[in-house]
Amino acid sequence: MTTPTTLPCSFSALRLQSSNQSPVNPQGHYILYWMIAARRCRWNFALQRATDVARELGVGLLICEPLFCDDPFASDRTHRFSIEGMRENQKQLNSKPALYWPWVETRPGGGRGLLEALASEACLIVTDYVPTASLPHLLGVAPEKLPVRLEVVDGNGLLPLAVTDKDYPTAYSFRRQLHKALPAFIDDQPLADPFTKLRLPAVTPPRKVAECWPAADPVALLAKNRLNQLAIDHRVRPVPLCGGSTSAESRLDDFLSEDFTGYVEQRNIPDLDRTSRLSAYLHFGHISSHQIFSCLAEKEGWDSSRLALKPTGQRSGWWGMSEHAEAFLDELVTWRELGYVFCHHRTDYADYRGLPDWARTSLNLHRNDPRPRLYSKEELESAETHDPLWNAAQRQLLREGRIHGYLRMLWGKKIFEWSPDAQIALQVMVELNDRYALDGRDPNSYSGIGWCLGRFDRAWGPERPIFGKIRYMSSANTARKTSVKKYLKRYS
């Protein structure tokens, strides 16, 4: 992100940057929203920006939602979930003053040129900021090569990423920063419906776009076997969870009305499975953390005057909400945004060298410790270890594209224990998580995996073989501390 923009902005300008020096094109017919992360029609800062500018310039709005097949882990599982989201967006945008152009690439490189073709008749392009991918990679072209101004909007979390000037070593240090900085932004929410009272001219797509990159038909693509025609990994099968904003909102409603009141005591009990299960929807942008926060605040009858004035850095008590809400917000805001801030400031977020110094020193010291058990990536992938609880977690990942949050920690710790060294363990965790988890490939994939090797944690004693000072977990202790009987049965 480079320079601030000049057109007036209806939310904190810290979320908005111009990423090239090209001018706004007064001859253009529309504002182009290149929807690549916030894949939804509501509670979306980037879409709000696009509608604001379209209204200001009196031009139409074209929303292109591309889906590429050359992402390393693109599979039937990830694509089906994304396309279910597209089906939802198509339905919702049908009655709105915007042209929706879903586009699904069938072979790698097929989308090359699409953005430039759309840009040729645009006044301005708006897109989403993604901390784990470079802009040229996301656009398929260097921003400077685009003929019109490109604006990038950070709608990732409650705290704009630009407020931070570094990454944070622990959740505690980041929480202190949140407590200081967040009050200024807590009421700066995106509009639930950016189309309210909006009237815009109709848009026709450039002829080249209609000819070379015809709009996809999400309904037809979801019909039996149509995903087979795409150059993606067909071995990773779709899961029952349905993608899209409506499913995300209905899961949020169910969580707040049924599971939420037990969150503090029950979130770490795999047999009960009472966490929100919203991470995949957050990852695909089918729901925003702002909407989740706002629904929770409404349920709690909360307003920002209840925030504690002093930054405490403590896990609970600062928000002025119930204990369940405070615990949930510590995950949704503190932990989630800690990971986003880390990836925003660091390029080594998925590498061994991105671990803290104390952790690498300890891991190096224990690098040659004998490993009583070693499993290959293939054995781990097919859940063929001696440990029934670990195998059950891996099977949940294979079948459902998720692992209960408490067991996910054990899953990572054991992969480390059973691998020749921490570097190999890191690679295996990233590969299995990113390939099979619906919420994989997210900033928090690398936070969670890094945490298993000491990131955002402290040194623990007693120092142990293999783990050194890295926090240790065992399946026997986990099974003693929580209830896993039903879980084991379910995923046996």
Ligand SMILES: Cc1cc2nc3c(=O)[nH]c(=O)nc-3n(C[C@H](O)[C@H](O)[C@H](O)COP(=O)(O)OP(=O)(O)OC[C@H]3O[C@@H](n4cnc5c(N)ncnc54)[C@H](O)[C@@H]3O)c2cc1C
């Ligand atoms: C080895 C390992 C790998 C992980 N990989 C991912 C991943 O690929 N994608 C991902 O989003 N999370 C990942 N996590 C973090 C965490 O396990 C999941 O976010 C959580 O289990 C999702 O379930 P939920 O939505 O029911 O969470 P809830 O308990 O309902 O929490 C609400 C939201 O808060 C956020 N959150 C919760 N726990 C964490 C956490 N520890 N760190 C960061 N954010 C959190 C998520 O966005 C989540 O949806 C990983 C953790 C570990 C230990």
